[in-house]
Amino acid sequence: MRFEIVTLFPEMIDAATRCGVIGKALESGLMTVTNHQLRDYCGGSIHKVDDAPYGGGPGMVMRPEPIYAAIEDVSSRCGADLKVLMTPQGKRYDQATARRLAGYDSILLFCGRYEGVDERVRGLFDEELSVGDYVLTGGEAAALIVIESVGRLIPGVLGSDESSLDESFSAGLLEYPQYTRPEEFKGMRVPEVLTSGDHAKIERWRAEQAESRTRRRRPDLLAQKPGGERGRG
Ligand SMILES: C[S@@+](CC[C@H](N)C(=O)[O-])C[C@H]1O[C@@H](n2cnc3c(N)ncnc32)[C@H](O)[C@@H]1O
Known part of the structure; x- marks a missing residue:
């Protein structure tokens, strides 16, 4: 490009x-x-x-x-x-x-x-x-x-471990919360589900978090989604 x-x-x-x-x-x-x-x-x-x-x-x-x-x-x-x-x-x-x-x-x-x-x-x-x-x-x-x-949307620009697919706005939602090491920081622990190794559970948790975070911070994005708030009347 x-x-x-x-x-x-x-x-x-x-x-x-x-x-x-x-x-x-x-x-x-x-x-x-x-x-x-x-x-x-x-x-x-x-x-x-x-x-x-x-x-x-x-x-x-x-x-x-x-x-x-x-x-x-x-x-x-x-x-x-x-x-x-x-x-x-x-x-x-x-x-x-x-x-x-x-x-x-x-x-x-x-x-x-x-x-x-x-x-x-x-x-x-x-x-x-x-x-x-x-x-x-x-x-x-x-x-x-x-x-x-x-x-960053041009194929090959983001490395294989980075992806633009589940980022904020890609599916009309903000991204879910992200954590990295250490597991505990100033008394705040990483949510247990993320260290469970259960990938289906992690995916469900992330989807719920993305949805609730968007509802709290940017309800206008949900209204714009096909079948979103506005669509539901
Ligand atoms: C000081 S601005 C001119 C603003 C203009 N007098 C007006 O009120 O619409 C100078 C240039 O900055 C750029 N610019 C300023 N704000 C921008 C924005 N929100 N989005 C895109 N370009 C912007 C445009 O290229 C614009 O011609």
Whole structure:
């Protein structure tokens, strides 16, 4: 899988993708992340990527010409099956979207800055994604969330002892509680069932825990499950 990132701060993307599971996936060639510096597309006489907003107001707006040139060039030279604008005004990003995006061979992510992009470039993108109802200073942190969450779903990226199948959100539930050694820590013991060696019992316990934890912390997830609370009327 290929990620093509259009950004003013490629060093942010580079630094974060060098680490851990994603760093290893890049080393092994299971995925690639290529940065494209938006400033390189400021041809003509104006060498700025931003300008003052028409109508006045605070901040600066990203000029349409470099954005248009960058998206056209990267799409035609590298190819991009899906072109995404990162923006707080986009569709809320979630695990189901990560799974859908993992089905593409190549994804272009555009990272905004300042007050965002000139409205007239929105049509260049296939979709707009928001990583949550808050405003970041730039799209790089948002793009990294997409790269991380999609990247770890690519077959082979997680080791054989790690799996994305029973994690939070994979079945519309939060994950069950996890424990490791020591068996007793500050007076708190690991639940007996987990040391029983009875795998059927452990599976049942985990399923119950996932369900009750989700009910307490995120009842909205249960309501969204097919046949969930809402479905039961
Ligand atoms: C300061 S924000 C601009 C916010 C814009 N003025 C607005 O109110 O919608 C600058 C850039 O950060 C990125 N960004 C900020 N918050 C984001 C979020 N929640 N999800 C995705 N991208 C975000 C976008 O690329 C955006 O263009």
